Amino acid sequence: MRRPLGSGRAGNGGRLRRGTAVSAAVLLAATTAAACGGRDDGDDGGTATGACEGQQTTGITDSSLKLGGIYPLSGPASAYGAIPKGIKAYFDYVNKEKGGVDGRQVEFVVRDDGYQPPKAVEEARRLVEQEQVFALFQTLGTPSTTATWDYANQRKVPQVFVATGASKWGTDDKHPWTIGWQPNYVSEARVYAQHLKQEKPKAKVAVLFQNDDFGKDLLDGFKKAIEGTEIKIVQEESYEVTDPSVEAQMRDLAGSGADVFLNVTTPKFGSQALAADAKITDWNPLHILNNVAASVTVLEPVGFKNVQGVVSSTYYKDPNDPQWADDAEMKLYQEKMKQYSPGADPNVPYHAFGWAVASSFHKTMEAAECKTREGLRDSMRNLKDVEVPMLLPGVKMSTGPDDGFPIEAMQMMKFEGERWTLTGDVIDTRKVFGPLGD
Known part of the structure; x- marks a missing residue:
């Protein structure tokens, strides 16, 4: 039940700080939700009805979508803590100005693992079992993602667009709920x-x-x-x-x-x-x-x-490169970073990375026939030359039954x-x- 990018009513923004929710939400037409597996807003979990009956709907309602990310906000890889700021700015923008992602306001909960795999496991459990997120979006680092992917797949929680280029995310056939995003190493x-x-x-x-x-x-x-x-x-x-x-x-x-x-x-x-x-x-x-x-x-x-x-x-546009000064997406990114994350420098490429991967999630979620965990899993593994405006011209997302690598051009x-x-x-x-x- 695919439908084009939608727009809708503005939603509420939010804040980004360690261990707390980072804004983001959206509003989807109830008819589409019912047909494709939506559920009532008051439910804290459960399964879909209609054409997607029996599929998981934890963390998603007709008007909201909750995601969880794990980053090294502290420790030896803390430079990557800039990435969720770009993600937050994108979700705040689409929540307030575009009706959210597929009609749902996105709430983005960020946890700090300090680039320590045992801590990543602890935070993954917290996000899934306590926060009840719909999906783990962007666990960062090969060690941390390796430590958490067994858990995510056992719980059948999408671990979508992990922030690491390890080749195993695309070659392993025992972890269908986990997929990379960036070109593999x-x-x-x-x-x-x-x-x-x-x-x-x-x-x-x-x-x-x-x-x-x-x-x-x-x-x-x-x-x-x-x-x-x-x-x-x-x-x-x-x-x-x-x-x-x-x-x-x-x-x-x-x-x-x-x-x-x-x-x-x-x-x-x-x-x-x-x-x-x-x-x-x-x-x-x-x-x-x-x-x-x-x-x-x-x-x-x-x-x-x-x-x-x-x-x-x-593989994505550098905000410091003057050749993109008149690029529509770069101008939008620069404007909205200043508006929704005023303390963050738009010229930091890790912020642009966050914006690009959030936009990629947006398109992937919209393409999901069932608005369920299973639907997202299937959608992220069935991408067909998807264009993401912040990626370089000629770089597109594609996946398939024998290709678990969304981006492979550089x-x-x-x-x-x-x-x-x-x-x-x-x-x-x-x-x-x-x-x-x-």
């Missing part, structure tokens, strides 16, 4: 390998990686992508998220003779590695910074003059002056490299 690694094949076909690569599923996934993908080429990894160094610094690892890598440095880190350590690279004046490799640490907020503390020529990849970028500059064309890794297992 293996596909990202393939893009870097392709870049080196073209620009430095005999590259000697030194790698710094986070010693967990995130770091190993990207590194393993890169190793496989350079098989059969003259590109060689000459040294690897890892770090733990509890480490105070990566300076020692950087000194070791500098002695490797590598002419390429692959920086597979989260923001705190990415910034440290960039700073260390700048200090080691007798080592000047091509510096490849993975996407999850490529925010301007990671580079700025190092000094822009020290990060010139660093390369990375992206474009290389180079840091010049005080911002990233897009280079080359958008690379659809599905078409260029084939399925992930190839």
Whole structure:
């Protein structure tokens, strides 16, 4: 029972603070809700009626939708705490000006796990069992999502668009309730390998990686992508998220003779590695910074003059890039961030990331034939070239029975002056490299 993007009456906004609800709500036509599995507003849980009879309706009514997110608002990955601010601004905007998401006012409850998997499990339980959210939206980080996906799938709660690019979210067939959003780390690694094949076909690569599923996934993908080429990894160094610094690892890598440095880190350590690279004046490799640490907020503390020529990849529009100054979605984003999150800088890319993923959820929820947990699960796994305005032109969301990766296209970028500059064309890794297992 698909229907186009709707508009409706304005709703109420809300606040974002740790452990509390972050605004967002909406109003859907009762006839559509009844036909597609709606329930009365007074019910705290239960199942749908009508065509979607028996499906779960916990956390959703004819006029409201409750989502829960888990982020490292504190701890070593706290830079990612900017993401829910962008999500909040988007939901506040659609609640007050567009009638919400599919006619329902969205309430977004954010919990802090400090980038600690045991804490993530605790917060997931709190959101599902106490807050009774409809879905877990955006659990951040590979370790935390890995710790919670068994629980989410046992409870049959959608864990939608998790904020991590681990390849297992799209290849595993035992967790149908969990799905990623951003390009997976293996596909990202393939893009870097392709870049080196073209620009430095005999590259000697030194790698710094986070010693967990995130770091190993990207590194393993890169190793496989350079098989059969003259590109060689000459040294690897890892770090733990509890480490105070990566300076020692950087000194070791500098002695490797590598002419390429692959920086597979989260923001705190990415910034440290960039700073260390700048200090080691007798080592000047091509510096490849993975996407999850490529925010301007990671580079700025190092000094822009020290990060010139660093390369990375992206898939959504950078609010600092003047080429998007007249872009309709960017203008809307800038305006509404200032209106609904006045303390947040719209130019921080993590805010734009939040806006983009919230818009992606909006479209996915609207496409759900049943407005139930099962309906969302099915919708997120049946996306067909869905356009999200904050994504780069040519980047669309697609999933299917044999493809659990919503976004698999990226474009290389180079840091010049005080911002990233897009280079080359958008690379659809599905078409260029084939399925992930190839």
